[in-house]
Amino acid sequence: MGIHNIQMPDVGEGITEAEVVEWNVAPGDVVKEDDVLAAVMTDKATVEIPSPVDGTVVALTGEIGEMTAVGAVIISLEVDGEGNAAEGVAATPTPKAEKKPVDPVPAPVAKPEPAAKPAPKPVTAVKATPTGAPRAEGEKPLASPAVRKRAADAGIKLQYVRGTGPAGRISHEDLDAYMAGSNAPVVGGIAKVANTRVTETKVIGLRRKIAERMQDAKQRIPHITYVEEVDVTELESLREHMNATRKDDEPKLTVLPFIMAAMVKALAKFPKLGSHYDDAADMLQTYGAAHIGMAAQTPGGLMVPVVKHAETLDIYGLANEVKRLADAARDGSITRDELTGSTITLSSLGRMGGVVSTPVINSPEVAIVGVNKVATRPVWQDGGFVPRKMMNLSSSFDHRIVDGWDAAEFIQCIRGLLENPATLFMER
Secondary structure, eight states, rough: OOOEEEEEESTTTOOEEEEEEEEEOOOOOOOOOOEEEEEOOOOSSSEEEOOOOEEEEEEOOTTTOOOOTOOOOEEEEEEEBBBSGGGGOOOOOOOOOOOOOOOSSOOOOOOOOTTTOOOOOOOOOOOOOHHHHHOOTTTTOOOOOHHHHHHHTTTTOOOOOOSSSSGGGGHHHHHHHHTTOOOOEEEEEEEEEOOOOOOOOOOOOHHHHHHHHHHEEEEEEEEEEEEEEEEEEEEEEEHHHHHOOOTSSSOOOOOOHHHHHHHHHHHHHOOOEEEEEETTTTTTOOOOOOEEEEEEEEEEEEEEEEEEEGOOOOOHHHHHHHHHHHHHHTTTTOSSSSGGSSSEEEEEGGGGOSSSSOOOOOOOOSSSEEEEEEEEEEETTTTTEEEEEEEEEEEETTTTOHHHHHHHHHHHHHHHHHHSSSGOOOOO
C-alpha cells in the first residue's frame, strides 16, 4: 500500500491560491477514480477536484474557507501500489482548534443565593395558561435548580416562562409573574417574547469573493452615479407585440435585450465607456467589442455572466444569451470563460428594482448601467397629465476616467434609443 497526494490544481490565469469551499469526503471514505473529492474557488469560478485514482481518504489538509497555495497537498489517499508520496508519507492535516458549542448569548454567571434570603414559598399545583411563546426546539431555559423544582411541583413548563435575568435566566419572581398571568406583554392574545438568539455564519466561497471585490471597488474607484428617467411606453408596447406574435422557436422578450441593444449603439458613439482601467500601470484599454456583463442573482450569490460580442446579436439573439447564461449561473453549469471578459455591466433587479439604486462598478470596468423597475406614472404631456410607463436608469461611472458630462451624454443616448425603439433596429 502507498500514499497518493493530491495537490491544489493550477487553474491558470496567474492564480496562485484558491479557497477550499467544500469537502465531499472525510478521512476513512473509500473513493473511486473520478469521484469529486472537494470544491475550490478562485477569483473567477468554482472548480471541482476529482480523484485520479481509487483509494481510501487518509487526510484532508486545511479548513473550509481557507486559502491554499497552488501546488500544496490538500488530500491524501491510501492506494494499492507505491503511490506518489515520498516515502509513502501522507500530508499532515492542518491542526484544528477544539471547537466548543457556542451559546446564542454568553452564559450567565451563577451567583450564590444570599444567606438571609427566605426559602421559596410552597406552591400549590396550578393549571397555568402559557403567557409566553415557546422557545425554539432544543433551546433550554436557564433557571436555578430551586426554580426548576418549584415549576415542576406546580406543573409549569419553563419553556413558556419569560426570564428577565441575564441571558433570559428565569427567577422566582418570573415564576410568580407567570402564575399571576403577567409574565409577558400580551398583544392580541399572543405574548411577545424577546428573541436573544445570535447566529454566526462564516463568510466563505462566493460570498467572500463578492465581499472582497465590492470592497476593493468602493475603496479604489471614485464613483459618480447618474440617474435619469426613461419613458418606455412605446418600448413596452413593441415588446408586448413581439411576444404576442413570436414564433415557437423565438424566446419571450424582457426589457433587458432592448437595453443591451441600446448600450451597443451608445458604446459605438462613446467607446471610452467600454474600457478597462489599469490604475497600477496608468493604462486605459478601450474595446471595440461590446462584452456586456449582466449581474445575476443565484442561490450562492451574485454572479456576472458575460454576453460576448453583443454587437453581433439581434434582439432575439441577445434574449437567448441572457436566458442561457442566467440558467447556467443558477444551476452551477456556467464556465470560467462565460464569467470573464466583460467590458461594461448591466445590473437589474427586475420588479424589485426600486426607484433609484447606486450600482458598484465591476472593476476594472469604468461603467455600469443600473435598471430600475417600470412603473405607470402620471406625466405632463401636451397640456395634461397622461399615464406613461416610466423607468429609471441609475448608472455609476469611474470618475477618474469618465467626467460627469460624458456619463450624462452616454445615458441620454441610451434614453433616446429606448424612447424611440424603432431606432434600435436602424443600421446607422
